[in-house]
Amino acid sequence: MHQAASLITYGCHGCPMRGCGVCRTLSNADMSSIGIVGRAVPAGQDLFSQGERCGDVFNILDGWVFLYELLEDGRRQILQFGLPGDFIGLRPSGRASFFGAQALSRVSLCAIPRHRLLDLARHRPELAFELVRIVASEESQAYERLTALGRKTALERVATLLLELFYRIRRRAPQTAGEILRIPVTQTHLADALGLTPVHVNRTLGVLRQRGVIDYGNGLFHILAPHRLFEIAGIDADTCPWAGSEERPPLSIH
Amino acid sequence: MHQAASLITYGCHGCPMRGCGVCRTLSNADMSSIGIVGRAVPAGQDLFSQGERCGDVFNILDGWVFLYELLEDGRRQILQFGLPGDFIGLRPSGRASFFGAQALSRVSLCAIPRHRLLDLARHRPELAFELVRIVASEESQAYERLTALGRKTALERVATLLLELFYRIRRRAPQTAGEILRIPVTQTHLADALGLTPVHVNRTLGVLRQRGVIDYGNGLFHILAPHRLFEIAGIDADTCPWAGSEERPPLSIH
DNA sequence: CGCGATTTTGAGCACCTTCAATCCGTGTGG
DNA sequence: CCACACGGATTGAAGGTGCTCAAAATCGCG
Numbered sequence: 001m002h003q004a005a006s007l008i009t010y011g012c013h014g015c016p017m018r019g020c021g022v023c024r025t026l027s028n029a030d031m032s033s034i035g036i037v038g039r040a041v042p043a044g045q046d047l048f049s050q051g052e053r054c055g056d057v058f059n060i061l062d063g064w065v066f067l068y069e070l071l072e073d074g075r076r077q078i079l080q081f082g083l084p085g086d087f088i089g090l091r092p093s094g095r096a097s098f099f100g101a102q103a104l105s106r107v108s109l110c111a112i113p114r115h116r117l118l119d120l121a122r123h124r125p126e127l128a129f130e131l132v133r134i135v136a137s138e139e140s141q142a143y144e145r146l147t148a149l150g151r152k153t154a155l156e157r158v159a160t161l162l163l164e165l166f167y168r169i170r171r172r173a174p175q176t177a178g179e180i181l182r183i184p185v186t187q188t189h190l191a192d193a194l195g196l197t198p199v200h201v202n203r204t205l206g207v208l209r210q211r212g213v214i215d216y217g218n219g220l221f222h223i224l225a226p227h228r229l230f231e232i233a234g235i236d237a238d239t240c241p242w243a244g245s246e247e248r249p250p251l252s253i254h
Numbered sequence: 255m256h257q258a259a260s261l262i263t264y265g266c267h268g269c270p271m272r273g274c275g276v277c278r279t280l281s282n283a284d285m286s287s288i289g290i291v292g293r294a295v296p297a298g299q300d301l302f303s304q305g306e307r308c309g310d311v312f313n314i315l316d317g318w319v320f321l322y323e324l325l326e327d328g329r330r331q332i333l334q335f336g337l338p339g340d341f342i343g344l345r346p347s348g349r350a351s352f353f354g355a356q357a358l359s360r361v362s363l364c365a366i367p368r369h370r371l372l373d374l375a376r377h378r379p380e381l382a383f384e385l386v387r388i389v390a391s392e393e394s395q396a397y398e399r400l401t402a403l404g405r406k407t408a409l410e411r412v413a414t415l416l417l418e419l420f421y422r423i424r425r426r427a428p429q430t431a432g433e434i435l436r437i438p439v440t441q442t443h444l445a446d447a448l449g450l451t452p453v454h455v456n457r458t459l460g461v462l463r464q465r466g467v468i469d470y471g472n473g474l475f476h477i478l479a480p481h482r483l484f485e486i487a488g489i490d491a492d493t494c495p496w497a498g499s500e501e502r503p504p505l506s507i508h
Numbered sequence: 509c510g511c512g513a514t515t516t517t518g519a520g521c522a523c524c525t526t527c528a529a530t531c532c533g534t535g536t537g538g
Numbered sequence: 539c540c541a542c543a544c545g546g547a548t549t550g551a552a553g554g555t556g557c558t559c560a561a562a563a564t565c566g567c568g
Contacts (some may be wrong), residue, residue, distance in 0.1 A: 125376045146399060147333070512566090514566095517563100
């Protein structure tokens, strides 16, 4: 069993994600038997493409990815951003995925053969449970974004997304307690996530900057007035489940 | 064990959903021990409200429901429609749900205590697995709708939603092979699902009617030219996974 | 028949888009 | 060291899709 571990580029021992998500529920022997493979993906490259069959699920160790769907004429919708600690690609199943996943920055990740993980889940209720928790959390985020795209103005959407990313980063890296974030996305990425044009995202960010709520440049975002950003986003900071700084994942089933 | 079954208004024996979704994975003894309760909800009433804790998950037996999120100022986004056979309310977990669920028509359903279902899932990998499958399917639908709201025009959105509902109904009730659907929603509901105003939904439906693609009235929708509806929606009927008439659920993990 | 809810239609407006040009920072090659 | 190219950010002007406000028509229902 254990010699299989030598295949692993990023050894599970010492892996920063060893205690997170799916990996938390697996023993070292499980890990080895499943055949996890570490990999690095350069910025801009697809982990898997729309319409492609991908037999792996991915655990992001470092870097950012995004899930996207393309329409025939090239319009792109970004469905989700994946940060370190996120688990990507569970849904595509055996058939062709209707969305793709692309690296925003250089990404290092674990590739886990889906069918082996699912086989294991058949004998490990805790694992299957963890999968439910993960997918349910993703679904909640998708629902929140639906509300943003369907019913919020451009200003509200931008503020909402910035807050979401802000807190997702902070939860993962509480030591980065400052309000300055490195977000490796272009304004075009934000536009495709928000259902806007890059031009209008630019103008909207400009408004937030002029109002002194944020500052940005060089891939860095500085949240100057989080409280006002909540106001603008139309989110009640007190009742918002994920706004509570470095806590547990937003959704805990059971 | 079995006397608990007497508490069940809608007995599981003979239940049309006995072989569907979660129920498929449960024995009759499981059913009894879990304490399922049948219930009827009148049209317009909430199964659970936004901000409320709801200890049950629901299996829709008959009628339609919708999940929705309200903003402070009353703007409403419909996140999902629930049809007979759908499983609703898994996500809210122990904490307050950020969305509500309301009956569109008179609905009969099974209410299942969430913690009991999840406790059982700890010992029944098949059940936990089925939950993953269900939530993953919901997530896929949420992603598709995100693309519609973010990147499709009003005409494309309306066509997309009609097709989705059309095929979801047909999959559940293949005998209703005709293209006439009873959809118990107002144009305002469609608007709130599509991120549009009721007025503009009306005009858009009018365009589709004028073009001879659909006809409607009295809560009935008649799909006159499905093929053209696919064109307008920007969906390739051949590669679309859920368009394949009365097949299995769109997503099969493993 | 009359009331409320829903659908339909009209006119004007606004948010966001489209098209286009410029600016800026970075990397590359002469 | 500078010219150049390139991707991204920024800004301007004009146009359109979808919104707002408002009223009329239609439908369901008591």
